[in-house]
Amino acid sequence: MPELLRKLLFWTFIAFLIFFMAFRPDGAAAMFKGIGAGLMAIFQGLGDFMTRLMT
Structure with a gap:
């Protein structure tokens, strides 16, 4: 993507x-609030995955 277009966007x-x-x-x-x-939810899921992976 051209630099000028990226800056404009x-x-x-x-x-x-x-x-x-x-x-x-x-x-x-x-x-x-929805984005947060x-x-x-994403980080909670990642944390749950890592916890289950280690046990």
């Missing part, structure tokens, strides 16, 4: 996040 994503948090804070909070819950 990155800054567009950052601008969207700022806009989303400024004008839809409830939706943004729910989205980040998903990450916690």
Whole structure:
């Protein structure tokens, strides 16, 4: 991917996040809460797998 396109996509994503948090804070909070819950589930599953692997 060309460097200019990657920078453009990155800054567009950052601008969207700022806009989303400024004008839809409830939706943004729910989205980040969902992302956090998903990450916690992934790491919990990984921890369970490693625990069972070692026993």
